[in-house]
Structure formats: structure tokens, C-alpha cells
Amino acid sequence: xxxxxxxxxxxxxxxxxxxxxxxxxxxxxxxxxxxxxxxxxxxxxxxxxxxxxxxxxxxxxxxxxxxxxxxxxxxxxxxxxxxxxxxxxxxxxxxxxxxxxxxxxxxxxxxxxxxxxxxxxxxxxxxxxxxxxxxxxxxxxxxxxxxxxxxxxxxxxxxxxxxxxxxxxxxxxxxxxxxxxxxxxxxxxxxxxxxxxxxxxxxxxxxxxxxxxxxxxxxxxxxxxxxxxxxxxxxxxxxxxxxxxxxxxxxxxxxxxxxxxxxxxxxxxxxxxxxxxxxxxxxxxx
Amino acid sequence: xxxxxxxxxxxxxxxxxxxxxxxxxxxxxxxxxxxxxxxxxxxxxxxxxxxxxxxxxxxxxxxxxxxxxxxxxxxxxxxxxxxxxxxxxxxxxxxxxxxxxxxxxxxxxxxxxxxxxxxxxxxxxxxxxxxxxxxxxxxxxxxxxxxxxxxxxxxxxxxxxxxxxxxxxxxxxxxxxxxxxxxxxxxxxxxxxxxxxxxxxxxxxxxxxxxxxxxxxxxxxxxxxxxxxxxxxxxxxxxxxxxxxxxxxxxxxxxxxxxxxxxxxxxxxxxxxxxxxxxxxxxxxxxxxxxxxxxxxxxxxxxxxxxxxxxxxxxxxxxxxxxxxxxxxxxx
Numbered sequence: 001x002x003x004x005x006x007x008x009x010x011x012x013x014x015x016x017x018x019x020x021x022x023x024x025x026x027x028x029x030x031x032x033x034x035x036x037x038x039x040x041x042x043x044x045x046x047x048x049x050x051x052x053x054x055x056x057x058x059x060x061x062x063x064x065x066x067x068x069x070x071x072x073x074x075x076x077x078x079x080x081x082x083x084x085x086x087x088x089x090x091x092x093x094x095x096x097x098x099x100x101x102x103x104x105x106x107x108x109x110x111x112x113x114x115x116x117x118x119x120x121x122x123x124x125x126x127x128x129x130x131x132x133x134x135x136x137x138x139x140x141x142x143x144x145x146x147x148x149x150x151x152x153x154x155x156x157x158x159x160x161x162x163x164x165x166x167x168x169x170x171x172x173x174x175x176x177x178x179x180x181x182x183x184x185x186x187x188x189x190x191x192x193x194x195x196x197x198x199x200x201x202x203x204x205x206x207x208x209x210x211x212x213x214x215x216x217x218x219x220x221x222x223x224x225x226x227x228x229x230x231x232x233x234x235x236x237x238x239x240x241x242x243x244x245x246x247x248x249x250x251x252x253x254x255x256x257x258x259x260x261x262x263x264x265x266x267x268x269x270x271x272x273x274x275x276x277x278x279x280x281x282x283x284x285x286x
Numbered sequence: 287x288x289x290x291x292x293x294x295x296x297x298x299x300x301x302x303x304x305x306x307x308x309x310x311x312x313x314x315x316x317x318x319x320x321x322x323x324x325x326x327x328x329x330x331x332x333x334x335x336x337x338x339x340x341x342x343x344x345x346x347x348x349x350x351x352x353x354x355x356x357x358x359x360x361x362x363x364x365x366x367x368x369x370x371x372x373x374x375x376x377x378x379x380x381x382x383x384x385x386x387x388x389x390x391x392x393x394x395x396x397x398x399x400x401x402x403x404x405x406x407x408x409x410x411x412x413x414x415x416x417x418x419x420x421x422x423x424x425x426x427x428x429x430x431x432x433x434x435x436x437x438x439x440x441x442x443x444x445x446x447x448x449x450x451x452x453x454x455x456x457x458x459x460x461x462x463x464x465x466x467x468x469x470x471x472x473x474x475x476x477x478x479x480x481x482x483x484x485x486x487x488x489x490x491x492x493x494x495x496x497x498x499x500x501x502x503x504x505x506x507x508x509x510x511x512x513x514x515x516x517x518x519x520x521x522x523x524x525x526x527x528x529x530x531x532x533x534x535x536x537x538x539x540x541x542x543x544x545x546x547x548x549x550x551x552x553x554x555x556x557x558x559x560x561x562x563x564x565x566x567x568x569x570x571x572x573x574x575x576x577x578x579x580x581x582x583x584x585x586x587x588x589x590x591x592x593x594x595x596x597x598x599x600x601x602x603x604x605x606x607x608x609x610x611x612x613x614x615x616x617x618x
Binding site: 020021023024025026027028029033034035036037041042044045046048049052053056057117120121122124125126127128129130131135 | 338341342343363366367369370371373374375377378379380381382383386390391393394395396397398401408409411412413414422438440442443466467470471473474476
């Protein structure tokens with residue numbers, strides 16, 4: 001590595017390279033600075049990014065959709081007769097709960113995606129831009145809502161195909177889905193917080209499912225808590241996932257319980273109030 | 287320094303600690319506008335932490351800095367308007383295509399969708415990536431990713447660019463391409479702060495260099511000044527047969543006082559500024575039967591500068607980097 005052998009880069013640059021240099025000079029010259037975008041514009045740009053990810057990385061959506069679909073099919077025919085007397089009756093019972101499960105599973109990916117950005121270094125680029133600081137987080141929520149809608153729709157369609165007949169019709173189903181999505185927004189802040197604390201995307205995924213999986217099963221998604229032993233039953237009754245499931249059942253079957261719905265909305269608000277600022281703070285220091 | 291171009295970066299006493307470790311321990315920098323300023327040091331020396339503070343990603347624990355006239359803490363928003371950062375890990379989204387990455391950046395910088403698309407196409411062409419425009423970045427080669435990364439940094443032409451190890455892990459051809467891009471950027475008036483652990487890179491591109499080790503600047507100057515500060519010059523000898531290097535080193539030590547083995551197994555050097563003595567030493571080698579492929583008398587290489595300044599070579603602390611690369615691969 002002696003320094004006296006200086007090679008003139010211009011002398012060895014090929015014609016193609018020279019052409020590219022000319023194109024680069026032109027590209028550098030023709031870039032007037034546009035006016036600064038609004039907070040909404042930047043959040044929408046990040047929302048668009050989230051949707052592109054649904055398109056380019058469909059595995060993530062499949063993962064969280066296939067498991068609930070399998071549960072619907074297996075549980076309905078395997079346990080339907082034993083638990084509810086007939087598969088049809090059980091389907092009416094579990095489908096709203098499976099909808100809750102499928103959308104809540106998807107929230108874990110909010111944390112996984114954020115951690116991926118962090119470990120891959122792309123967060124550094126976003127943070128070095130002159131944009132509204134929470135834009136990447138808020139935009140990601142917009143992208144996530146598309147996932148929730150797709151995942152939820154798949155479950156409802158599978159349910160309808162198997163014979164699920166909601167008494168409240170399409171309005172009830174939409175209302176239930178809206179309620180679950182609102183709760184999912186609140187819960188996703190928990191996972192974005194975890195996503196900024198743990199070291200790798202797979203650690204976030206493991207931690208996330210280690211939490212959400214038992215919480216979903218120790219609820220009234222699959223069984224009526226009446227049959228559960230004391231202690232467990234008390235836990236299931238206060239589990240927010242149970243309350244959310246009861247509320248969506250009510251909305252779908254035409255007997256909504258206002259108190260449950262209020263508790264769900266309040267829980268979502270509380271989760272957001274605690275974990276959204278926490279996420280934003282961690283993000284600033286990431 | 288007062289009469290020259292205004293300073294693009296002016297840092298005094300920057301300090302940043304992580305737990306017990308003082309990653310940056312009082313760094314001063316003065317970078318003139320329109321130049322390439324090299325920050326040279328081994329991994330873990332504090333280069334990236336310094337860059338992250340200057341790019342407003344980290345708050346310094348102590349000290350202050352002005353970037354293009356704006357304070358990096360109080361006036362961070364204005365700094366972000368004028369600079370762009372190309373991080374050590376390529377800061378592009380792997381799950382999007384090259385074109386989508388550039389459109390996203392365009393939108394975030396305030397371009398309308400049509401203008402952002404047009405700009406993306408223009409940049410992809412300028413960086414030789416038109417054919418890969420629709421391909422997901424995770425399928426890009428290292429060199430393509432780097433070029434996209436730099437393209438993403440100039441969607442809106444910045445006044446100052448931070449480049450953190452832009453050629454680490456690249457093959458020589460891709461490295462030369464990136465160097466050409468950097469030269470063009472500077473020729474068009476962009477100021478560049480270039481962090482590198484490659485001495486050759488700093489030597490090739492930088493107008494001035496700060497050598498940084500364990501969080502402090504241990505030397506600063508033009509490449510020529512740095513070399514001059516270490517010694518007047520050196521005789522470089524390349525052997526036809528690497529087996530003979532030990533023997534050759536002994537002879538040079540006898541003739542010129544000391545000899546240094548280069549990373550290349552057939553190359554060695556010895557301090558010497560006098561042409562006659564160099565000629566004498568070379569003919570002694572020839573008489574002793576050492577077969578010589580070539581020799582030259584010149585300034586010491588930056589490798590030697592680093593060794594002289596720090597007492598260890600720049601490659602000493604590379605374990606961290608390799609671990610980092612592995613982690614990156616696993617994540618991919």
C-alpha cells in the first residue's frame with residue numbers, strides 16, 4: 001500500500017462510468033428543495049410503506065392468519081359437538097373470539113417491524129430527516145390497520161363459509177371488527193415499546209407471543225368460563241381479551257353490552273396513554 | 287484559518303458515554319465547506335458515535351457543535367434540513383424495491399408523488415441501478431445497496447453529507463464506484479464527513495484527516511502533513527519471492543536502521559529519505575541474492591502513520607466489526 005503509485009481515477013474510468021458521473025452531476029444539480037411536508041403527509045408516506053410491506057412480505061400476514069383459520073376449522077369440528085352440542089352452535093360462539101385472536105396476534109408484528117428497522121439501521125435515516133418525529137410510528141399504525149382489516153376479513157369469510165350466521169348481520173360484524181381494531185391500536189403500542197427494548201426481531205416475536213398466546217387461551221375465546229375452576233375463572237373474567245371477546249360477540253349477535261364496550265375503549269385508551277409516550281421516548285433515544 | 291471558507295462543522299469537546307465506556311472523549315473538529323474531511327480510526331474508536339451526534343441522532347453529554355452554523359442540540363431541526371446521513375449499516379429498507387425506497391424518501395422530503403417518482407428514476411439511472419429498480423433491496427449486492435444508500439441521501443441535495451464507512455465490505459470494483467461517486471459529490475459542492483477505517487480511502491479522498499483512537503483525536507492535518515509528521519519518507523521494496531522477506535528485512539535493518547513488514551507478504555519498507563542511501567540499500571539486497579520485483583522511494587503510507595501514532599495498527603480491533611457483520615447476516 002505505498003502511496004506513490006497514484007492512479008488517476010479519471011484516467012481509468014470507463015466510458016460508462018463517465019456517463020454515470022455526468023448523470024449524477026445532473027441529478028445533483030436538478031434538485032430544488034421542496035417545501036417542507038406536513039405531519040400528515042409524512043405519516044401517510046409511512047402508511048404507504050406499511051402497505052408495501054404487506055405486499056412484499058405477505059408471509060407475516062399469512063403467519064397470523066393461517067393459525068386462526070386452522071383454529072376455526074379444527075375447533076369447530078373437533079370440539080364443537082362436545083363443547084356446544086354441535087359444530088354450528090360452537091362456530092357461532094368461537095368465531096368472534098377467533099377474530100379477536102387473529103387481529104391481536106397481528107399487533108405483535110408492529111413491534112417486530114419496528115425492531116427490524118432499528119437493527120437494520122433504517123431508523124437512523126428516518127430520524128435524520130427533517131420530519132415530524134412521531135411520523136414513522138403513526139404511519140406504521142396506518143399500515144397496520146390494513147393488516148388488521150385483511151386478517152379480520154379472512155376470518156369472517158372463512159366463518160361465513162363454514163356456516164357462521166351473525167344475528168346482527170354485516171353492521172354487527174363491522175362494528176365488532178372496528179372495536180377489535182381500536183383495541184389492537186392500543187395494544188400495538190405495548191409491542192412497539194418491547195420492539196425498542198429487545199435486541200432482535202425474533203426476540204420481540206418470542207416475547208410477544210409468549211405474552212399474547214396464554215392471554216388469548218386464558219380467556220373466554222374458546223370456552224365458557226362457567227366450566228372453569230375458581231381462581232382461573234376470576235382471572236378469565238377480568239382478562240381484557242375476555243371482555244373484548246364478549247363485547248364483539250354481543251355486537252355480532254345483536255345483544256351488545258355497553259359496559260363491556262366502554263371497558264374495552266378505556267383499556268385501549270389507557271394502553272395508548274402509557275405506552276405511546278414510552279415508545280416515542282425510546283424511539284427518540286434509539 | 288480565519289480567512290478561509292466558512293466552517294461546515296465546528297465541534298468542541300464532544301463527549302458521549304455509554305454506561306462505563308466513554309465512546310467519544312473530547313473530540314474537536316473543524317471542517318471547511320466544500321471539502322472531504324476524513325475521520326480515520328479502527329472500529330470502536332468513536333467514529334460512528336461522533337457522526338451520530340453531529341447528525342443530531344445522539345445528544346452529546348458534554349461539548350458543543352455547530353453544523354452549517356446551527357447548533358446540533360438547540361437547532362437540531364435546522365441541521366436535519368441541511369444534512370443527510372448514510373449510516374454504517376446501509377440505511378435503506380430491505381423489504382422495499384430500490385425505486386420504492388427512493389420514492390418514500392422523496393415523499394418524506396416533501397415532493398409530490400409524481401415528482402418523487404421522477405426523481406427516483408433519475409437517481410437510479412445516475413447510480414447505474416435502473417435495471418434493479420423493481421427488485422427488492424434484500425436481493426441487491428453489497429455494492430448496489432451502498433449506491434442506493436447514497437442515492438437515498440441525495441434525493442434532495444444536502445449541503446453536508448455524513449458517510450459512515452461507505453465501502454466497508456465492498457469488493458474493489460464497487461469500492462472504486464463509490465469513490466467516484468464521492469468525488470463527483472464533492473466536485474458539485476457538497477461537503478463530506480467521511481468516516482473510514484481504511485487508510486487508503488482517507489488518503490484517496492480526504493482533504494484533511496483526523497486520526498481518532500479511543501474517543502480522542504490523536505492527530506489532524508492533510509494526508510501529506512500526517513505522513514510528514516511521522517517521518518520524512520520510506521523505501522518500499524516488493525520481492526519476487528516472499529520467502530526471502532526475512533533475509534531482506536535483516537539487510538534493510540542493517541543498512542537503514544529498521545524495516546517494517548507490510549500486510550502484503552512480499553512487501554516491506556524502511557525509513558529513508560536519501561535517494562543515494564536507498565540505491566545503496568537496494569543494490570546490497572541484489573548482491574545478497576534477494577530477487578526484487580520493484581522498489582520506490584516515497585512518503586510513508588498511512589498504515590505506518592497509524593502505527594507510529596497509536597502504537598498499534600488499524601486492523602487490531604477488527605473483531606467487533608466481524609461480530610457486527612455476522613449479526614447483520616443473521617438478521618438478514
